[in-house]
Amino acid sequence: MSFSRDASAAAEQGPGAQWRVRVPEESELPAVARIAHEALLAPTFDIDRIRQTVELDRTLAVFDGPQPVGVAGVHSFTMTLPGGPRPVAAVTGVGVWPTHRRRGVLSALMRRQLADIRERGEDVAALFASEGGIYGRFGYGPAAYATDFRVRTREIGLRPDAPRDPALRLRLADAGEARKDMAVVHQAAAAQRVGEFQRSSAWWNTVLRDEPAERGGYGPLMCAVAEDDAGPLGYALYRTRQHWDEHGATESSLWVKELYSTAPAAYTLLWEHVITRDLVCHLSHDMAPPDDPLFTLLADPYRVSKGQVDNLWVRLVDLPAALEKRSFAAPVDVVLEVSDHYCPWNAGRWRLSADTSAARCVPTDGAPDIVLDVSHLGAAYLGGTGLGGYLAAGLVSEAAPGAVQRLDTALHRSDRPHCGKIF
Ligand SMILES: CC(C)(COP(=O)(O)OP(=O)(O)OC[C@H]1O[C@@H](n2cnc3c(N)ncnc32)[C@H](O)[C@@H]1OP(=O)(O)O)[C@@H](O)C(=O)NCCC(=O)NCCS
Known part of the structure; x- marks a missing residue:
């Protein structure tokens, strides 16, 4: 190995x-x-x-x-x-x-x-x-x-104890008109969510591109902004598609492109807005965070049809620097023996000593506790994927029993990494 x-x-x-x-x-x-x-x-x-x-x-x-x-x-x-x-x-x-x-x-x-x-x-x-x-x-x-999901909106509702704030109000606008508000919310939300990147003006052009030929039968992008007197706290960017069945009953759909918020009550307001829009029967989202608040706020979470889709792949290019700049959830002290065919400067034995305030990662001749490939560390780096699966599969090995569990505990985050825009 x-x-x-x-x-x-x-x-x-x-x-x-x-x-x-x-x-x-x-x-x-x-x-x-x-x-x-x-x-x-x-x-x-x-x-x-x-x-x-x-x-x-x-x-x-x-x-x-x-x-x-x-x-x-x-x-x-x-x-x-x-x-x-x-x-x-x-x-x-x-x-x-x-x-x-x-x-x-x-x-x-x-x-x-x-x-x-x-x-x-x-x-x-x-x-x-x-x-x-x-x-x-x-x-x-x-x-x-990420999670892609579909719901029949008329079968679902939010829990009665979902957080609400009477000071919040909703404004529905063309996506272009709401661009500044979206940028304010996204900048703050992205700084908190591991995996998100800060969007330049050029990236906002990409997100808001709205060519009729690329709408897949849906209407133009609309934006619901949740705000209070101090400014925007969340937004839902979406399209709708009108459809009637053979008896003239509505079968219309709403597709959520993205929904970001910096306050729990704004999530409630925005999700309630999209799931209760008149005439809408079907709601879908292709790329929500796996821990999107909606899944916790639903009165009956069984009513969501969910799938898992790929999101970010991560590579440690400078292994000691990447580990030293990372934050850790718990103290850990392990010797890693790392294979790396494409970045030979990473290959070898590293002693990682970290606590919740700082980390050191230095070359060592000490006996390895964990033997793994740099790709496994990349998978675990964002704190959303454990090394335990690789250990069980026999792709990672541990000399010291419990070493992988200790490293996983230190790398863990309570929120899930997610990037909302494919680049
Ligand atoms: C994927 C792609 C870039 C690979 O380019 P390539 O020049 O054929 O790759 P290489 O010849 O350097 O292959 C290196 C190794 O990767 C493997 N490999 C390449 N593409 C692969 C694929 N799609 N799935 C699995 N293995 C693949 C090769 O078999 C080779 O394995 P080996 O070292 O064991 O022989 C090319 O096939 C392509 O353009 N695909 C379509 C576009 C695409 O998917 N781009 C990636 C966007 S994220």
């Missing part, structure tokens, strides 16, 4: 070593960006839209002669991690031209990208994966999940 520093260095000559990776010229961007769109089977390609958020100097491409055949980008995000908001390399736009797949192009891109991220001083990378089988080998672990 262990992977020595020498062996890691040898792995740098591994898959994809024959490809040259470089930052493309501005003039090459359309051809390079098109790779990811074609690879991801995206229906439309709009380079102006891509230019809004792309960071050219953090875009890497592989060329076969003059032809670009692979691409991977990074957004420089401030993401909330256990301990507070920090710079995170948000990996995006990954694709390989279909004629060049399985020839090591992605491996070459990942190796160079991880080295660049480290050089820039970011200790954590995160991404959304199109498929679960791709990124584990590159040291990423599945660290957050």
